[in-house]
Amino acid sequence: MEDKKVLKEVRNAVESAGGYIEVIHNLKEPDMWGLPGRRKYHAIGSIHLENCQIDRTIFEVISKLNKVESVFLHDSRFDEDDLKYLESVDMKLLDLGNVNLSNSGLAYVGKIISVEDIWLNENIFTDEGLDYLCDLSNLKALTLSKNSISSHGILKLNSVLYGLNYLRLNKTDFCDIALAEMAKRTVEFYELGISGTKVSNEGGKNSI
Amino acid sequence: MSWGFLELKFQMRGVKIVSSFKRIEMLFISQLDIDDDALKDFSQLKRLYKLILSDTHLTDKGVGLLVNNKKIEHLGLDGTIITDKSIQNLISFPNLKSLNVERTAITKYGYEYLKENLPNVLVLGTEI
Numbered sequence: 001m002e003d004k005k006v007l008k009e010v011r012n013a014v015e016s017a018g019g020y021i022e023v024i025h026n027l028k029e030p031d032m033w034g035l036p037g038r039r040k041y042h043a044i045g046s047i048h049l050e051n052c053q054i055d056r057t058i059f060e061v062i063s064k065l066n067k068v069e070s071v072f073l074h075d076s077r078f079d080e081d082d083l084k085y086l087e088s089v090d091m092k093l094l095d096l097g098n099v100n101l102s103n104s105g106l107a108y109v110g111k112i113i114s115v116e117d118i119w120l121n122e123n124i125f126t127d128e129g130l131d132y133l134c135d136l137s138n139l140k141a142l143t144l145s146k147n148s149i150s151s152h153g154i155l156k157l158n159s160v161l162y163g164l165n166y167l168r169l170n171k172t173d174f175c176d177i178a179l180a181e182m183a184k185r186t187v188e189f190y191e192l193g194i195s196g197t198k199v200s201n202e203g204g205k206n207s208i
Numbered sequence: 209m210s211w212g213f214l215e216l217k218f219q220m221r222g223v224k225i226v227s228s229f230k231r232i233e234m235l236f237i238s239q240l241d242i243d244d245d246a247l248k249d250f251s252q253l254k255r256l257y258k259l260i261l262s263d264t265h266l267t268d269k270g271v272g273l274l275v276n277n278k279k280i281e282h283l284g285l286d287g288t289i290i291t292d293k294s295i296q297n298l299i300s301f302p303n304l305k306s307l308n309v310e311r312t313a314i315t316k317y318g319y320e321y322l323k324e325n326l327p328n329v330l331v332l333g334t335e336i
Contacts, residue, residue, distance in 0.1 A: 170236060176222045189229045193236035195260065201242045202222045 002043050006064045010044060011036060013061040019049035046070040054078040059085035066090060074098055074119065080105030087111045097143070098122040103129030110135060117141040121168070127153025133160060141166035145193065151178030161185050168193035176200055227252050238262035238284065244270035251276040262308070263287035268294045275300055286310040286332070292318035299325045306330040
């Protein structure tokens with residue numbers, strides 16, 4: 001259970017930036033989230049800071065939480081160095097779509113070991129930055145669509161790929177040979193997105 | 209997993225290798241340089257409920273290869289070259305909830321027929 005003072009502080013900070021939180025009223029039903037309202041709540045289910053300008057103080061306050069299920073930051077603007085404040089928070093989903101994330105920012109993301117689902121679409125990192133994600137051993141879902149990354153970079157995620165069930169690589173330079181390599185390594189996909197990539201009918205027409 | 213299966217899996221090439229992901233439920237393979245041949249083994253994907261094939265070279269023959277994927281709920285065929293010949297196959301998916309046939313060669317009459325025969329399905333088409 002989170003400290004009531006911390007919960008209030010996080011709510012105020014998030015709302016001051018134009019975002020909102022969803023809370024868990026009953027810890028016996030952790031999947032049931034709702035808006036705070038007047039009812040007492042014991043934990044935060046999700047933090048929504050999409051399309052917001054987020055300053056350091058807000059990240060500092062969020063870092064006081066022990067746990068939050070999901071953090072949505074897509075289309076927001078912030079200093080990527082402030083992502084270091086999220087390293088200590090236990091979270092399952094982190095949405096960092098279209099936030100101008102570079103390789104340096106990915107270094108912080110790679111330290112959020114608890115994360116199971118990461119959205120990293122439409123950013124500015126490269127193959128080199130993907131090295132930082134290699135220790136995310138709990139990852140089940142990864143979205144890398146619309147980034148300037150190649151098959152070479154994606155295959156560097158070797159151990160991570162092995163545990164993934166959901167992979168979205170739409171509009172990247174992913175190719176046939178990489179798909180064949182991935183088929184050798186992956187346990188099972190439930191979802192695969194390879195739209196607008198170099199994957200073809202017969203394969204072998206393009207190289208990594 | 210048997211060695212025979214592994215051997216078969218690694219003989220596959222290109223997008224066809226997706227057929228080896230037996231548990232796949234959602235597949236997004238739009239805007240690829242692929243045609244009907246890519247779907248040859250998709251009938252093995254028994255859990256598939258969402259398939260997006262927009263802007264590929266899929267024809268009526270390809271739609272015919274999907275009719276055994278009975279679990280399909282969402283089918284994206286916009287921007288393909290399918291015609292009214294696919295209509296009987298398209299109305300045979302028992303669990304269909306949404307179908308996109310925009311920018312295809314399906315006629316206004318074909319589109320109306322689809323809407324009439326799929327009353328519980330969200331059908332998107334081009335009304336010419």
